Amino acid sequence: MRIEDLKLFTIVVKLGSFTAAANALDLPRANVSRRIGELERALNAQLFFRTTRQLRLTQHGEAYYHELLTVLDGFEQAKNKLLDIDEKPIGKVKVGFLPESDEALQPALAKFQQLYPDIELDLRFTNNYVSDIYTQALDFVIHAGKVQDSGFIARRILSLGRSIYASPAYLAANGEPKNLEELSQHHAICYRWPDGRLDDKWDLITDTVKVNCRFSCNHMGFVRRAIIGGQGIGFLPPLFALAAIENTDLVRILPEFESTKEDVWLIYPDRKGISLPTRLLIDFLLQEIPNMAGLSQDA
Structure with a gap:
């Protein structure tokens, strides 16, 4: 039983279908279905009721899902401790951002990768963080304007004028x-x-x-x-x-x-399960982008 398959199970639950999870993770749908089937056989329990129109959790799947979230969070924290000791963070961060912000973000992200060359960045355009953060399996998004009350964590980066x-x-x-x-x-x-x-x-x-x-x-x-x-x-x-x-x-x-002025936000689903690379990039952008904006105020 692999940690990656457990994480895959939680993503299928959040997105509500094998197809949505496959699209979010850039995997073939058959791969997702096969891995969930292998997980069910390893657990000797059916996790989903499958119909042509709907995928929903069984009673066993519901109980397993909620316990698993706590376990995966603990696993992520333990892994982060090891990476903190090694001082060499490795991993991948998927970031959603508005198409018009590319020129502002590119130099900041390049600077971040100079500091952490082993962290891979996967960037996706997004105009709707509420849906895209799950459908594209994003670690966080950068959003300008009002924030909907949707249960996400929202941290203000800066206020931006034109x-x-x-x-x-x-x-x-x-x-x-x-x-x-x-x-x-x-x-x-x-x-x-x-x-x-x-x-x-x-x-x-x-x-x-x-x-x-x-x-x-x-x-x-x-x-x-x-x-x-x-x-x-x-x-x-x-x-x-x-x-x-x-x-x-x-x-x-x-x-x-x-x-x-309009507020610019950094938004992510919750504080649990954030990887060390994601946390490092969040902290870096919260400091770097306002510094860049300060350089432009007199322009």
Whole structure:
């Protein structure tokens, strides 16, 4: 009886089907079914009632599942103690993050792997942490905005605002707006939110300005590149464009106007069973990302 098969059993229970567990773990469905069958034979007990439409725990499976969670948590803590002594953490961490945060996260993750070269990182785009954290078997996700009351642990990383940027080429060709009224007469590059809303009303601390949207996209990275390419003026978090700002590919305009701020969270299911590599990465990002944001505040 292998620890990996016990963990597989708990994932099948959480996701409710062999197929969902197979997709989350990048395994063939037949592999999951076979391993659960072998576990049942080793225990001499049926863990699931199987029908064509539903998979549910038997009485034996229910009791075994709840006891097993405690056992696996203890096993993980014991393994972490050994790794703490060896001071050489090894393992894999699966992280969910918003597509538009790639430029901000990539240097931080590269720095983390320089510190811990034996930790493998598996990164997945996600727009819905409530479902994706289980369906993709993620160790944690990074989420911006409101947090639903769903029983997850949520730790605030920072509050993120947006500023107004343009490329030097665009400003040379079209002039620089001196106030919000002039801004509304320029071409704007707008982000489209996951729910389909167009972000063409830029909410500032003191004002809201309706811009003339010439180009929109639901990927912040594409928006950033369009602004750098001189297609218009954009409204984005400086943390998501650090390299372009440092290289002066983007210039901040109307610096007296800033947006209201939005919280960014690091979210995971619970405090039990967190591996040492996961805990190290969580602690690292909670410190590193605010430090990076501090570097961008005056940009």
